[in-house]
Amino acid sequence: MLTLLTYFSAHFQPLNLFRYITFRTGGATATALFFVFFFGPKIIAALRLKQGKGQPIRLDGPQSHLITKKGTPTMGGLMILSGLIVSTLLWANLRNHYVWAVLFVTVGFGAIGFYDDYLKVTRQTDKGFSGRLRLALEVLIAGLACFSMMALGGPHTTFLSLPAINGFALDLGLFFLAFGAFVIVAAGNAVNLTDGLDGLAIVPVMIAAGAFGVIAYLAGNAIFSNYLGINFVPGAGELAVVAGAVIGAGLGFLWFNAPPAQIFMGDTGSLALGGLLGAIAVAVKHEIVLVIVGGLFVLETLSVIVQVISFKLTGRRVFRMAPIHHHFEQLGWSEPQVVVRFWIIAFVLALIGLSTLKLR
Template structure:
């Protein structure tokens, strides 16, 4: 909405600032932050009243969680998504198809997560939406988004993947790009979902990844910067930086209430939506492999679960004391704050490595 004020810069020169992506990204951060600060307490009170016992806590998890986290409401992702959507609609260029594609994935995954949270709360069980049906819906949404992205560029690069550190290596997958991109989006969504197990553990790495992809989207969408850095230019993706800024602002507001001891949990409503959003941006900007580096913490969490399940089914033995891996470290004696802060540090280091690929080519 505010973007169109830039069209009046011919009459009022000061309005030209609304054309700048950097300015509107800053505006989106502040808008989303203030939205969550203003409406967060009311949302928490409403969810606490409606949910009663709050999010069910796994009985096979760390015993301390049964004491410290019992009764805490979930679906806090509603706070984040509301702030993000409002800020994006106010500050982004709504003529950009990339904005609508990523918003579509975010809202679609958010609805799936909301239904999953709803089932958990109403049934008082940590088991929610059936796995096959849930994955089927996720792949349908992600597949449609991937197909839409390929339509925005008629050239061969629309179905290609680029490799970090190697500027000339591009692999054209053709029609196979759509299932590959869908896998990236679904994988990112579920990886973030698995990471969301401790107070503040998921939201800060999500903000770090969002900040990283805000920079990647801005640089990839700018022909001059893309040529200088020798990365592939994807026209129009710069506008996704505004959306990433909205996530950062909403995430900061949510962290205020999610800081230990958490007044609310993100739930699948938020974690699945935010993970899918990051995956969709990675696909749009042609940085799918870089996502595995920047989001390496999420990958680690997902791999730990996969390894644990395969090992137990094949040998009857567990590799970790408990999966996802953050619970393993809790069982080793790390306090919750130690796990969270150390994982934050890992997320920062991985993000820096991922951003380094923009120049090291």
């Protein structure tokens, strides 16, 4: 569609708007938002009918969840992904290999999450399929995406840059495959761990997507990237359109996921969205900045790691419950307090991450 519209722009000047990434990013946001708004109720009704008892709740989790969240359907990630994919296909330049690499990771991770959700719902257990098999599939998908970026990307594809340090870049060579795959898989699972309260994961995902949409646009522009002293990545600006689609689909989903949630995104959504953020970070060569912008997801992941290591070594728990959002629930914070305060943290971290662009 984009190619056709730009072709006719020579005869009808207003169509020139479709040449601008900023315009198409706004269009992608609006399209994804209205798509999810329109089809959301139908998807929720279908999932509720198919799932019956809904998502099983962790028995070792907060007891209030067994009452308030029991019976709520999951796999709401299907709403997000459908809006995101449709919008991206309509508004993005489909000749751009970065767009396809990110979509490949998103759909692949979404499929893994969907199968995991399916097993949990049908077996009525909070355990999905083999963790090792799941991780192996994630690594395979992420590795293929990174290989495509290496094969089709520019001369600096395998370089690693550090925030706030101008002129330094470490060429990872073939090790980029392992490093890039690690970033993508880690991001996917970090968002997955964060998805534990109504609205908790989706807003920080949108905030991170907005930050990386800006970074993608700047990195894909030779003038801006030269001024800021960041790697110029030809074609990366098109990922701003994908980020816009994430924000639109996320806003639509939040309408139905706001407390009390009518639907959960499940692993279908959280794993896919985390993988998407990781893939964009790898594509625009800002992997380290992802640790800052997505610091909330990092914190959630570290809380689980610390809890497990501490319990195995000492038999004691550092937190009352992990991930850390449950710890604050156990301290007496209400669910809305935890969610909104974590949103604020995510927003502040995104601002810090963006500020590194000018500190070079």
